[in-house]
Amino acid sequence: MIFKFAKISARVYEKVICYALVYVITPCFFIFEMALVRPIVIKHYNYGILLHAFHVICGTFCFLNVVGNMIMSIFTNTSVNKSVRVGESYCDTCKIIRPAKAWHCKLCNVCILRRDHHCFFLSRCIGLYNQRYFILYLTYILISLIYSAIYNYYFVLTRIQEYDLVLSLFRIFNPFFRYMSTEPPSIKDVYVLFLCLNGGLIFWSGLLFIYHVRNAMSGVVARDSRLKRRLNMTMLKNNLMNIFGTRWYLAIVWPFAESPLPQEYVMKNI
Template sequence: MLKSLRLRRYGRYVEKTFCYLLVLVITPCFFIFEMSVVRPIVVKTYHLGEIKHLLHVICSTFCFTNIVGNMMLCIFTQTNLKESVISEHYCELCKINRPATAWHCATCDTCVLRRDHHCFFLSRCIGLQNQRYYVLYLGYVFISLVYSTYYNYYYVLTKFDDYDLYLSAYRVINPLLRYVIPEPLGMRDLYVLFLFLNMGLVIWSGGLFWFHMRNVLRGVTAREYKSSCRVSWHSTKKNFIDVFGTRWYLAILWPFAVSPLPRHDIKLN
């Protein structure tokens, strides 16, 4: 029992450390690198006009603002059940009556309203109050990664002629080729490796976004989807508004827009 508690505590430290790294280091460094290293070279090499250049700056800043805004709001929005409700479901650990759609999270050690899942990367439970931010965060991460892959491809092209790029790509995919083709490419291999990483993250974030958006439109949480214990009979539009709120058209464009959730009764059923 003590060992499992200790393990859980270490797991929580690892999770928190990764979350801080993601918020304070990885996300801002990625944006700064793209804007200060990749952008000027692509603009100069491919002779982008001033208007195109300005449009790219606006688009990338818009995506970055939505990523950071949704990420921070997802982390800081309270999702836990604060007090007992009139319900027959009792949580032994929190010592309160919880709604049927609230579940206890062992990592957060609290009952979470309409709990979807516990996100390792953000070190938070995703539930009724922050699902909007989580899904939009994934959506904007996906869009930004597609955008940066496109940009980075042209950036990497400036470092190679065609033959070298394919050679490097083969060597990155199969490191054993390094012994067959001894010609050193060094730093440029690293650029190609990052481009592959970028492409891999596109597939990963796209898959996550697709999975969660499909659940939103079906009106089920990830937990309900896995256990098939609940099916929503509401329309797709109603399910969408249940997560993104009545002013969803603002919520999807601006993370700080107020968009009240319509199903207040969900807390009690």
Template sequence: MNIITRNCIKKPVYTYEKVQCVAILFILIPGYFIFEMVIVKPTLVKMFEMAVVKHSIHVILSIFCYINVSGNMLMAIATDASSKNNVKDGIYCKFCNRNRSQRSWHCRTCNVCILGRDHHCFFFSTCIGLYNRRYYILFLFYIIISMLYSSYYNYYYVSSKLEEHGFMISVFRIINPLLRFITPEPMSVVDLYVLFFLLNILLLVWITVLFCFHMRNVTRGVTTHESKNISTKRSIGWKNNLLSVFGRRWYFAILWPFIESPLSDFIREETD
């Protein structure tokens, strides 16, 4: 009865998460990419008088970043991170009604035990565990690269819409709207571009902090949950810790999300 009640409470949250996840993957990320390619890029090609070669390099780099951001997110969601085995001498899970391995945890939102569970990702609407942690971390990495890359050019794009020193004046107007009475130009639609640019920078800072936190955990060989409890740390050396997340073919994995990179055998033995 307890389980049924809990699932009923979690269901609307779970449905909301799924809708949000689809919107991020199929509307927000492609929308951002299309905006950069169709609106920002042609302006900059004219502004910097880019030749065909330089222009083509930017197009290839942009597509590469887009594939890695969307691909890693898609793979993180599509990869089954659950623990299916009934582990002998494991810890009994009353929700799944079977024994789970030592480093697995039950997720009440996904309602399943997750192998090497790190955390439940609200934006991906799935748990990040041993088998999809690689995609989650590389998603964060490529989001940082993409946002740094686009912010650099977005700054020039937004500046092109404003007069000299207009960018800083616009920033002041956004920070304190009362300043519009003393600034030379009234508040306009262009301020919206500056506002989105500033939000972009804030998001970039937040994702960078998140990425550093997760990479620190990966090199120390712990999950988010284990990092709070010193007694459960069991590092196998930073190199092996990295291999246990990115797999034996890490050099391909960091470049292409759809390539297989099997995890080291000692990790399988430890968790299953």
């Protein structure tokens, strides 16, 4: 009973974080960058109208791709179709015969086609049909974080001198320095702290990006990531096509574009 309750509350907790991330945190981050940081940086460094427009388009493009790929990762059904009674192994929980690369997820409580892993932040399993969105979500979140970090750095420099920035970094990372410094902590430290958080997120999402993109390029799922494979250009091209689909050139720039997976690859996994 207690275990069951703990499992349910963990699932609810995961869902709350997921929806907060998609519908609150990411849009708030975008609004903060666009409405507060951008105008100050553009004005301070005297950007022309063309450069200004270019940054607005780039920022909006990244935001739409981050949120769009998140939403598509969450709402794309990648579970085993229970009415199809063909496959190679039997799932005791779902009571179905499933394809060879399908695995049961205890959190989603279904068998997932070509299951890669269960993503805590999206509260979903990543499998055959939503891996495209997940990889592109990681790609665009990394690009957006680097882009915003550059903006945030210049924003901080409009508020404080480079010397103060170093001083503030010391104050944040070394609690003892706070008592040695003659200058008291101020709002400037909050700006610098925000920049540090931005840097930390780049590091973390960068690691996730490297791990998952390497697996995708090798054509393996997370549980087989230790398998070493020699790749040639044709294999690499096929592996990427199996994720981004036959219309990959549209899939990589627009999350809602249709890009069906190659038929023979789908047949192998369903």
